[in-house]
Amino acid sequence: MLDYEAPSSVRALAALGEGNARKNLLKFGVWRTGSDATGEDLLADALCIVCDPTDGRPWDPERGSFSAHMRIVMTDLARREHRSARARREVLSWKKVKRARSPGLPADEALDDAREIHRLQHNGEILRERLATRPRALQVFDARRAGTERADDLARLLGCPVEEIYDANEQIAYHAARVLAGEQEAEEARMTELRDRAKKDRPS
Numbered sequence: 001m002l003d004y005e006a007p008s009s010v011r012a013l014a015a016l017g018e019g020n021a022r023k024n025l026l027k028f029g030v031w032r033t034g035s036d037a038t039g040e041d042l043l044a045d046a047l048c049i050v051c052d053p054t055d056g057r058p059w060d061p062e063r064g065s066f067s068a069h070m071r072i073v074m075t076d077l078a079r080r081e082h083r084s085a086r087a088r089r090e091v092l093s094w095k096k097v098k099r100a101r102s103p104g105l106p107a108d109e110a111l112d113d114a115r116e117i118h119r120l121q122h123n124g125e126i127l128r129e130r131l132a133t134r135p136r137a138l139q140v141f142d143a144r145r146a147g148t149e150r151a152d153d154l155a156r157l158l159g160c161p162v163e164e165i166y167d168a169n170e171q172i173a174y175h176a177a178r179v180l181a182g183e184q185e186a187e188e189a190r191m192t193e194l195r196d197r198a199k200k201d202r203p204s
Contacts, residue, residue: 012050123180140165
């Protein structure tokens, strides 16, 4: 779970703010992804993992530099993202789901896709509610959903320094991680309840 106050997270955040660390890591992210906006997301996602001392990959200075550790995490994330289902084109309805899949694919798999899109949209609305008290992050979130991705384009659109876009992206990534963590906790609680119910209904 994310913990920005954990000792390893404090060290990582401090290292990120030293010299050109952030700038150089952002360049690395852009190089890995080929996009300014995606590179920013990659850096923000990697930072969330590094700031998770329990289930993530916290930085240990004795095992290497902060920049080297971040590059390893970012590389792993980029590879995972390349393989993930998020690379497929977005589908928004049952009919579009069926057209998007290969001919003859079982309807239950198409339905699974529709449910997944619905889940992502639902999480997006929860995330938007969380950003309601952070005007700039909310503006960036809405602009990106509308199709503007590059940080410089967002800065021009919103009339603000590009640094504010970077900060907004970090806020979005942080709260997105919290939304996903909450979803996972709810799913684990649901599964625990189902297992307990099954035990009670099992014949003695």
